[in-house]
Amino acid sequence: xxxxxxxxxxxxxxxxxxxxxxxxxxxxxxxxxxxxxxxxxxxxxxxxxxxxxxxxxxxxxxxxxxxxxxxxxxxxxxxxxxxxxxxxxxxxxxxxxxxxxxxxxxxxxxxxxxxxxxxxxxxxxxxxxxxxxxxxxxxxxxxxxxxxxxxxxxxxxxxxxxxxxxxxxxxxxxxxxxxxxxxxxxxxxxxxxxxxxxxxxxxxxxxxxxxxxxxxxxxxxxxxxxxxxxxxxxxxxxxxxxxxxxxxxxxxxxxxxxxxxxxxxxxxxxxxxxxxxxxxxxxxxxxxxxxxxxxxxxxxxxxxxxxxxxxxxxxxxxxxxxxxxxxxxxxxxxxxxxxxxxxxxxxxxxxxxxxxxxxxxxxxxxxxxxxxxxxxxxxxxxxxxxxxxxxxxxxxxxxxxxxxxxxxxxxxxxxxxxxxxxxxxxxxxxxxxxxxxxxxxxxxxxxxxxxxxxxxxxxxxxxxxxxxxxxxxxxxxxxxxxxxxxxxxxxxxxxxxxxxxxxxxxxxxxxxxxxxxxxxxxxxxxxxxxxxxxxxxxxxxxxxxxxxxx
Amino acid sequence: xxxxxxxxxxxxxxxxxxxxxxxxxxxxxxxxxxxxxxxxxxxxxxxxxxxxxxxxxxxxxxxxxxxxxxxxxxxxxxxxxxxxxxxxxxxxxxxxxxxxxxxxxxxxxxxxxxxxxxxxxxxxxxxxxxxxxxxxxxxxxxxxxxxxxxxxxxxxxxxxxxxxxxxxxxxxxxxxxxxxxxxxxxxxxxxxxxxxxxxxxxxxxxxxxxxxxxxxxxxxxxxxxxxxxxxxxxxxxxxxxxxxxxxxxxxxxxxxxxxxxxxxxxxxxxxxxxxxxxxxxxxxxxxxxxxxxxxxxxxxxxxxxxxxxxxxxxxxxxxxxxxxxxxx
Numbered sequence: 001x002x003x004x005x006x007x008x009x010x011x012x013x014x015x016x017x018x019x020x021x022x023x024x025x026x027x028x029x030x031x032x033x034x035x036x037x038x039x040x041x042x043x044x045x046x047x048x049x050x051x052x053x054x055x056x057x058x059x060x061x062x063x064x065x066x067x068x069x070x071x072x073x074x075x076x077x078x079x080x081x082x083x084x085x086x087x088x089x090x091x092x093x094x095x096x097x098x099x100x101x102x103x104x105x106x107x108x109x110x111x112x113x114x115x116x117x118x119x120x121x122x123x124x125x126x127x128x129x130x131x132x133x134x135x136x137x138x139x140x141x142x143x144x145x146x147x148x149x150x151x152x153x154x155x156x157x158x159x160x161x162x163x164x165x166x167x168x169x170x171x172x173x174x175x176x177x178x179x180x181x182x183x184x185x186x187x188x189x190x191x192x193x194x195x196x197x198x199x200x201x202x203x204x205x206x207x208x209x210x211x212x213x214x215x216x217x218x219x220x221x222x223x224x225x226x227x228x229x230x231x232x233x234x235x236x237x238x239x240x241x242x243x244x245x246x247x248x249x250x251x252x253x254x255x256x257x258x259x260x261x262x263x264x265x266x267x268x269x270x271x272x273x274x275x276x277x278x279x280x281x282x283x284x285x286x287x288x289x290x291x292x293x294x295x296x297x298x299x300x301x302x303x304x305x306x307x308x309x310x311x312x313x314x315x316x317x318x319x320x321x322x323x324x325x326x327x328x329x330x331x332x333x334x335x336x337x338x339x340x341x342x343x344x345x346x347x348x349x350x351x352x353x354x355x356x357x358x359x360x361x362x363x364x365x366x367x368x369x370x371x372x373x374x375x376x377x378x379x380x381x382x383x384x385x386x387x388x389x390x391x392x393x394x395x396x397x398x399x400x401x402x403x404x405x406x407x408x409x410x411x412x413x414x415x416x417x418x419x420x421x422x423x424x425x426x427x428x429x430x431x432x433x434x435x436x437x438x439x440x441x442x443x444x445x446x447x448x449x450x451x452x453x454x455x456x457x458x459x460x461x462x463x464x465x466x467x468x469x470x471x472x473x474x475x476x477x478x479x480x481x482x483x484x485x486x487x488x489x490x491x492x493x494x495x496x497x498x499x500x501x502x503x504x505x506x507x508x509x510x511x512x513x514x515x516x517x518x519x520x521x522x523x524x525x526x527x528x529x530x531x532x533x534x535x536x537x538x539x540x541x542x543x544x545x546x547x548x549x550x
Numbered sequence: 551x552x553x554x555x556x557x558x559x560x561x562x563x564x565x566x567x568x569x570x571x572x573x574x575x576x577x578x579x580x581x582x583x584x585x586x587x588x589x590x591x592x593x594x595x596x597x598x599x600x601x602x603x604x605x606x607x608x609x610x611x612x613x614x615x616x617x618x619x620x621x622x623x624x625x626x627x628x629x630x631x632x633x634x635x636x637x638x639x640x641x642x643x644x645x646x647x648x649x650x651x652x653x654x655x656x657x658x659x660x661x662x663x664x665x666x667x668x669x670x671x672x673x674x675x676x677x678x679x680x681x682x683x684x685x686x687x688x689x690x691x692x693x694x695x696x697x698x699x700x701x702x703x704x705x706x707x708x709x710x711x712x713x714x715x716x717x718x719x720x721x722x723x724x725x726x727x728x729x730x731x732x733x734x735x736x737x738x739x740x741x742x743x744x745x746x747x748x749x750x751x752x753x754x755x756x757x758x759x760x761x762x763x764x765x766x767x768x769x770x771x772x773x774x775x776x777x778x779x780x781x782x783x784x785x786x787x788x789x790x791x792x793x794x795x796x797x798x799x800x801x802x803x804x805x806x807x808x809x810x811x812x813x814x815x816x817x818x819x820x821x822x823x824x825x826x827x828x829x830x831x832x833x834x835x836x837x838x839x840x841x842x843x844x845x846x847x848x849x850x851x852x853x854x855x856x857x858x859x860x861x862x863x864x865x866x867x868x869x870x871x872x873x874x875x876x877x878x
Contacts, residue, residue: 311764330767336767341765343765351762352758352826353826354754354758355826362751363751363755363762367748370748373748375747377746417766
């Protein structure tokens, strides 16, 4: 099998000033499952979009089945035999399973009318091959995500695909459904189909794939057989850190770890469970302590931060603030009890772009600034003035629209929004992502200063900031706690080891099912699933000692 | 006519320099409606006989008052990125309830009508707050509401001889008709609440970025429910005023298609359909502009459909101007 099924050579793609892909080469052989991994912004999705005809490369060639090809649109790629299965399956949810399978190529009878009987029969047979037995007349949306994924796979294969690209296919699947998908991938390989498996779950790389390629900052930094790769080596390659222990200083603006005051945690979250993304995560924050949440993309860092803040509905878990267990936990309640969060996605969840800097800063403080329904202008302007000066927010006037500010200044506005509430705990989700160096240093120094003054900080960030900024680090992997590091134990190597460690096999057990959280405005469409993951107790999954041995 | 004056003004400004052109386009959604109204008034002063008479101006204002009142509520709803299609039917229900409760006196009857409007708003707001799309949530009551009104009134027009209602609908204070005073008073209240009240900040925050409002701990559901209640309440007030002025409760035609006029006034007045901003004065002027277009066309013996075409052109221009804004 010398000739690859599909191959890209020296592919480059530029978006505006950003080089998303820089001379990337990758080959897919018949019958192999090839893992593609990389962190945020590594270029994974750009590469997929070039292979599927969504984007056209600025340089380089794509060869498919021995010929140079140039896909003008997704349909061309599909007809050439490259099928893609996206995270969110994009089939027609209201149509029946059979209709979805045969969409666009329905069998017809002699009169040119749809042959429903044949369609149903063939659809059932097709799915049975993948171990799926459902009534194919049912609308797709009534079925579970796993089954929908199978339908998408079956559809892809039945269109004579030679290459199947799976973009994080397991991110919303239950463990049982993941097993099913794994066996389906084996079947695809037996049919000499090449599978490009995009994921950020190391377990799946080692379980499903034969070769692995790593993208980082638009460049291919590694490609080779999985058998010759170690987990820690893979993590180090993805994050771009040397495997050797590194603990540098002076790169970030954090100073030495400061003294944590008081032994009693101000915030304690225990046994957080949410669908397939969080499984029994516990975290504690003491006054003056910076607790870092480390892990790969999709490991549950942001999900933990949001859960602690009450932003997402939980299936189980408790949040205790100041020693009092809180029921009806939602962002409003969190803010009232002194737990504040600056969200990861500034644009989508943070700023109100059309409102002024003044209104954005005081948005969460509105209830405190209001007497008899009227906003106290004096108090409001004092807050705005104080924080614009303290954080060095560059604005032409407090009336300037936040949408016109730079990313760094927008981030400072969001910090001001929460700081003016005088919180006890501040949750910061990627507070320095995508902002300029200067603002980054200022925000790092600010986090230090806040912790110094006795504030508890829960910090989600990249490895470097976590290592230098946090006094305690909770390492997450696939939605479970992989371990806790404190003080001198904290180092990039140790964190990467924990990320890379295999999930321990332990009989599934049910954590107490105790829904306490009031769901926020948007109802989740994910039904609570019985948590059947492996708990990570063996690695010291619990933060602190507030929990008895089990 | 008005449509060309809008684009004409923008173009002459645009030609001055590139920098002004950008500024002019940014301002067009905010101030285009005032320019258009000014142009239309000027045209009428010059070419329309008997336009600048007290009687005519008073007539125009009285006719526009119910639309303006409904549009104020609609502006709040649209500010939260919503829409309320049920306002016309709410007016009809208010009109139908009046004669049923007049036996208890005019004020109790008015109270019942207004409370019914608030209740309809509560239903709408509840549906929206718990995840139903506003257009669907309020479409139901647009259809069902008028049915309810017709059932309440037995499908008939009922003449009303009540001095209080007549005074409310047709009376004057210092020469200004009561409905006009009501519209102005409510507009001032809305403007004040939006500018100074925490409620106003919540409305624009929910419309501007709902996810951010949730994460800032704002009572998003309560805010949504409140704007729909206000919209229903104002629609009922408009229904009472209309009934009082007509001297008859007419559930078949009271408020028919007023939701379209109200939405038009709001959008032409510079409140974006995408929410996040509410223009009170713009809404009033937008309502007045639409009213004057019809009046102008009628007074020049043109067919009704001409007015509609001009109105349609203005709506398209307004929406286009807003699109440009979000694009920059």
